[in-house]
Amino acid sequence: TLLDGFVFPGVPTRVLFGAGTLAQVGDEVGQLGRARALVLSTPHQSDQAGKLADALGERAVGTFTEAAMHTPVSVTERALDAYRTSGADCVVALGGGSTIGLGKAIATRTGADQIAVPTTYAGSEMTDILGETDAGRKTTRRDASIRPEVVVYDVDLTLGLPSAMTVTSALNAIAHGVEALYAPDANPVTSLLAVDGIGAFRDGLPAVSKEPTDRDARSKVLYGAWLCSLALGYTTMSLHHKLAHVLGGSFGTPHAETHAILLPHTAGFNAAATDRLGAIAEMFGGSVGGGLWDFARSLGAPLRLSDLGLSEDDLDRASAIAVENSYANPRPFDQNDIRALLQAAWEGSRPD
Ligand code: NAD
Structure with missing residues (x-):
């Protein structure tokens, strides 16, 4: 059991949670002993980044607004140029996982301090994980210098996160929590983070999807994102994340949607082999896979890999890639198992 012995490494990240906390970023720069922040964003959020840089006044040296999905090294190189020529001494990453990834890529190369300001639920901010792409290949590493x-x-x-992204990004976060529960390095603390995190999504998401500007429900969901990100930051991911990386990396499927569609299938597959998902079954009406699928459907989430442009031939290739390396997973599997799982996710059928 989890109480047979464990190591909990401590939480090194300072966290501010609330409404209007963006106004405190300047003080946080000062508290870090820094004075010149480079504000990062995607092109889509460049106005927001510009406003933040203006609000930071002398504590900002400018913005770099080219962050892109999967942290391409070519973008990081341009950002490093901007970081050095501006004389910045820290970065503020304002955005989702893509922007936070760019902050991590700069920090691990320069030692820069990072302040992450997440605007989605993807959950990169509490982790020491950095995934980067170079010439179409994705590599992932973990290192203390990566953690904000x-x-x-x-x-x-x-409040303005578009409803489709709200739902897919939340299911992405729930996937972190689910895999944290059966991770080989799970401990009682990561498990309670994951269960409470998933519970916060279960309780808050239906209200958010009805009324996207409901601040109380949004707070609950953001709290869930924090807890699931924390759990992800201390555990090793398994089959679900592996399949999401194969589909995103080799077939270019969109990150959050891919996670959202796969989750009921991977969670249902593994629930058959572990008792660690008992709390999740209870939370979602008795069945992990079916319950998560019903929940996703009730929120209008995408349910079919076929809608992401994948063909059945792609599924053959994806299942071959997915079994090239071995990794920890509660339920053993072979290529046929993966092919069947992908078929169900491709068709969008309800798992047991
Ligand atoms: P994203 O950061 O790519 O954001 C998608 C789009 O939504 C962007 O254009 C962004 O500017 C916009 N956006 C973000 N917040 C918004 C808001 N509140 N309102 C309007 N638009 C907004 O997407 P994501 O799902 O947050 O992150 C996905 C990336 O994060 C992937 O590359 C994934 O690998 C990475 N990730 C990494 C970790 C880790 O621990 N290293 C964890 C989770 C995700």
């Missing part, structure tokens, strides 16, 4: 020093959660930044 400060994370500022401001619910106001999530």
Whole structure:
């Protein structure tokens, strides 16, 4: 059991959670002993980044607004140029996992302190994980220098998160929690983070999807994102994340949607072999796979891999890639098992 012995490494990240906390970023720069922040964003959020840089006044040296999905090294190189020529001494990453990934890529190369200000639920901010792409290949590494020093959660930044992204990004976060529960390095603390995190999504998401600007429900969901990100930051992911990386990396499927569609299938597959998902079954009406699928459907989430442009031939290739390397997973599997799982996710059928 989890109580047979475990190591809990401590939580090194300072976290501010609330409404209007964006206004405290300047003080946080000062508290870190820094004075010149480079504000990062995607092109889509460049206005927001510009406003933040203006609000930071002398504590900002400018913005770099080219962050892109899967942290391409070519973008990081341009960002490093901007970081050095501006004389910045820290970065503020304002955005989703793509922007936070760019902050991590700069920090691990320069030692820069990072303040992450998440605006989605993807959950990169609490982890020491960095995935980067170079010439179409994705590599992932973990290192203490990658973890942001400060994370500022401001619910106001999530009120306008488009509804489709709200739902897929939340299911992405729930997937972190689910895999944390059966991770080989799970411990009692990561498990309670994961269960409470998933519970916060279960309780908050239906209200958010009815009324996207409901601040209380948005706060609950953002709190769930924090807990699931924390759990992800201390555990090793298994089959679900492996399949999401294969589909995203080799077939270019969109990150959050891919996670959302796969989750009921991977969770249902593994629930048959572990008792660690008991709390999740209870939370979602008795069945892990079916319950998560019903929940996703009730929120209008995408349910079919076929809608992401994948063909059945792609599924053959994906299942071959997915079994090239071995990794920890509660339920053993072979290529046929993966092919069958992908088929069900491709058709969008309800798992047991
Ligand atoms: P994203 O960061 O790519 O954001 C998608 C789009 O939504 C962007 O254009 C962004 O600017 C926009 N956006 C973000 N917040 C918004 C808001 N509140 N309102 C309006 N638009 C907004 O997507 P994501 O799902 O947050 O992150 C996915 C990436 O994060 C992937 O590359 C994934 O690998 C990575 N990730 C990494 C980790 C880790 O621990 N290293 C964990 C989770 C995700």
